[in-house]
Amino acid sequence: MAGLPLYLFFIIIFNTFHMTVLASRLWSKRSDPTKPTPRGIGLRTMLIAIALIATEMAALNKWNEWNQTASLRSQYLSKSSHHGFWAHGSRGDARMYLEGSDVYSSDTARQREYKDYLRAEAKVALEEAEYHDSLRQKYELAAQSPLRPVAPDPPPPKKPRRPHGLEKSEPDRPIE
Numbered sequence: 001m002a003g004l005p006l007y008l009f010f011i012i013i014f015n016t017f018h019m020t021v022l023a024s025r026l027w028s029k030r031s032d033p034t035k036p037t038p039r040g041i042g043l044r045t046m047l048i049a050i051a052l053i054a055t056e057m058a059a060l061n062k063w064n065e066w067n068q069t070a071s072l073r074s075q076y077l078s079k080s081s082h083h084g085f086w087a088h089g090s091r092g093d094a095r096m097y098l099e100g101s102d103v104y105s106s107d108t109a110r111q112r113e114y115k116d117y118l119r120a121e122a123k124v125a126l127e128e129a130e131y132h133d134s135l136r137q138k139y140e141l142a143a144q145s146p147l148r149p150v151a152p153d154p155p156p157p158k159k160p161r162r163p164h165g166l167e168k169s170e171p172d173r174p175i176e
Contacts, residue, residue, distance in 0.1 A: 020049035072146035080139035087132035094125035120160035
């Protein structure tokens with residue numbers, strides 16, 4: 001009963017018990033409209049109340065389980081779409097890096113170094129796309145059966161080292 005507030009659970013049980021007692025008094029063979037209703041609660045009434053409360057508890061437990069399953073399914077589908085988005089973006093980055101490496105001629109050592117760096121970035125971007133595609137598929141399968149355990153995510157691919165002289169604080173510095 002983790003998803004259902006405790007006070008609501010007790011209210012449902014209390015109402016079920018009282019409705020059972022009221023119904024048993026109205027439908028009892030002993031009750032005659034001209035005579036007052038009996039004061040005590042009989043064994044049959046108690047057993048009916050217990051059976052109804054047990055049925056309610058089972059239904060609430062099943063509802064709670066379904067609610068948790070739906071929540072997990074939603075989380076896994078969200079992660080799947082997230083990784084699909086990043087895979088698409090990584091493929092675009094790889095295209096951009098490859099097009100950028102074609103712009104530079106290999107006249108100087110610095111340009112060759114930067115061209116190699118851009119190709120390494122394109123390779124890493126394609127690896128990231130494969131990484132995100134594999135995670136997208138993993139979470140799509142997890143969404144189909146959300147109660148099964150899901151393996152932890154593998155570490156993402158590592159970025160290549162920037163060439164000497166290209167610092168992160170100066171991304172738009174022209175190449176000599």
